[in-house]
Amino acid sequence: MNREKYYIRAYGCQMNLYEADVISSIMDKAGFAQVSNEREADIVYLVTCSVRNHAENRVLGRLNSLKQLKKSKPDLIIGILGCMAQNYKGKLSNGHGADLVVGPDEYRRLPELVNKFTQVHKPQIQTEFNTENYEGILPKVVNKTTGFVSIMRGCNNYCSYCIVPYVRGRERSKPKEQVIQEVNNLINNGVKDITLVGQNVLAWNGDGLKFLDLLKIVDGISGFDRLRFITSHPKDLTIKHFDVLLTLKKFCPNIHLPLQSGSNRILNLMNRGYTKEEYIQKVKKGREIIPDISFTTDVMVGFPTETDDDFKDTLDVIEQLKFDFAYMFKYSERPNTKACEIKPQVNETVSQQRLTKLIEIQNQITNEKSKELLDKTLEVLVESKNGVQFYARTKTNKVVIIKEPVETGKTYLCKVIRVAGWTPIGKIINN
Numbered sequence: 001m002n003r004e005k006y007y008i009r010a011y012g013c014q015m016n017l018y019e020a021d022v023i024s025s026i027m028d029k030a031g032f033a034q035v036s037n038e039r040e041a042d043i044v045y046l047v048t049c050s051v052r053n054h055a056e057n058r059v060l061g062r063l064n065s066l067k068q069l070k071k072s073k074p075d076l077i078i079g080i081l082g083c084m085a086q087n088y089k090g091k092l093s094n095g096h097g098a099d100l101v102v103g104p105d106e107y108r109r110l111p112e113l114v115n116k117f118t119q120v121h122k123p124q125i126q127t128e129f130n131t132e133n134y135e136g137i138l139p140k141v142v143n144k145t146t147g148f149v150s151i152m153r154g155c156n157n158y159c160s161y162c163i164v165p166y167v168r169g170r171e172r173s174k175p176k177e178q179v180i181q182e183v184n185n186l187i188n189n190g191v192k193d194i195t196l197v198g199q200n201v202l203a204w205n206g207d208g209l210k211f212l213d214l215l216k217i218v219d220g221i222s223g224f225d226r227l228r229f230i231t232s233h234p235k236d237l238t239i240k241h242f243d244v245l246l247t248l249k250k251f252c253p254n255i256h257l258p259l260q261s262g263s264n265r266i267l268n269l270m271n272r273g274y275t276k277e278e279y280i281q282k283v284k285k286g287r288e289i290i291p292d293i294s295f296t297t298d299v300m301v302g303f304p305t306e307t308d309d310d311f312k313d314t315l316d317v318i319e320q321l322k323f324d325f326a327y328m329f330k331y332s333e334r335p336n337t338k339a340c341e342i343k344p345q346v347n348e349t350v351s352q353q354r355l356t357k358l359i360e361i362q363n364q365i366t367n368e369k370s371k372e373l374l375d376k377t378l379e380v381l382v383e384s385k386n387g388v389q390f391y392a393r394t395k396t397n398k399v400v401i402i403k404e405p406v407e408t409g410k411t412y413l414c415k416v417i418r419v420a421g422w423t424p425i426g427k428i429i430n431n
């Protein structure tokens with residue numbers, strides 16, 4: 001049977017979204033055709049995330065429904081790719097029915113593995129680690145307004161709760177030339193807003209250059225308007241970064257800076273490499289140097305041994321720094337990470353209560369931050385449409401809803417006329 005059509009769905013972080021486009025490029029080049037509905041597909045790929053238990057359970061649920069679909073479509077090939085593939089290897093085929101289990105460094109082999117499976121009808125498990133950076137591959141450009149360029153892969157930081165170094169391997173930077181080529185490819189496809197991604201972009205280096213040098217080079221490329229990067233590790237962020245960012249033409253003033261905890265004792269157990277005071281000082285300095293900068297963050301509650309006082313320290317940072325937005329989670333134990341050895345675990349009910357409290361406080365702050373935008377004129381780039389509503393983004397990474405006809409991919413000036421929940425509603429003033 002000729003396997004022609006594939007469907008791909010990415011879970012988790014920006015890196016997975018980016019790599020789904022790398023996979024599409026590899027598959028297209030090998031003669032397969034992408035479809036947007038799994039019912040039409042001969043091959044279904046799930047690009048998976050292992051960062052939290054919840055993310056894994058979602059994929060396992062999906063895998064179950066695909067197994068059902070396979071009853072009526074026995075030739076369907078199910079491929080589990082990415083972090084879960086690396087983490088669970090053959091278990092995903094034995095216990096869960098995946099036909100292909102392929103880790104993040106082995107995507108180049110996908111067409112060959114599909115063909116092999118078709119011939120031998122035996123699960124293909126491929127999870128070798130190498131120094132793969134997908135050089136020479138231009139990811140398929142799916143979205144013509146915003147795009148990602150991965151500038152590095154892997155992580156050397158070994159935060160004690162995190163599985164990433166175990167499933168994505170050691171840090172490696174993509175050569176500057178490839179980064180430039182990918183940026184140009186996005187520009188040639190009409191992309192206006194480009195985000196450089198990596199587990200810790202600040203650690204990028206190559207040919208004696210550092211991240212800020214790369215940023216200056218990319219900022220100097222003409223043909224696009226907005227430059228972002230994610231994720232920045234607080235231990236590697238310095239005052240010099242803000243000084244340089246201020247001089248860039250396209251930098252969008254938003255930094256995602258995962259706090260994780262406000263307690264120095266917990267930060268130390270997490271192996272994060274900074275203190276509460278250092279973190280606060282960096283954010284304050286950033287705001288002093290770039291007054292319109294927005295900060296977003298990740299916060300975790302219920303890390304093993306976290307006490308009420310530790311949690312209060314976290315709330316203290318949240319209340320002092322007033323982040324524009326925060327992703328908030330309960331600690332999720334990841335097998336074989338150092339944090340598994342730290343005892344005692346925090347009781348589930350206590351973790352949930354802390355999370356609820358944290359969300360309540362941060363939501364209030366996010367809401368106040370949105371209200372500060374009322375009557376302000378903002379430059380927004382229209383990214384997508386849903387029914388009669390358009391979703392546009394400010395340079396500071398806030399989504400504004402526009403309820404009048406606008407063009408996707410175009411930049412407008414809009415005035416915030418009201419705030420619904422915490423989402424600003426804007427009226428175009430320069431149509």
Ligand code: SF4
Nearest residue numbers: 155157158159162164
């Ligand atoms: S910096 Fe820490 S949390 Fe981020 S990917 Fe690396 S180990 Fe995980």
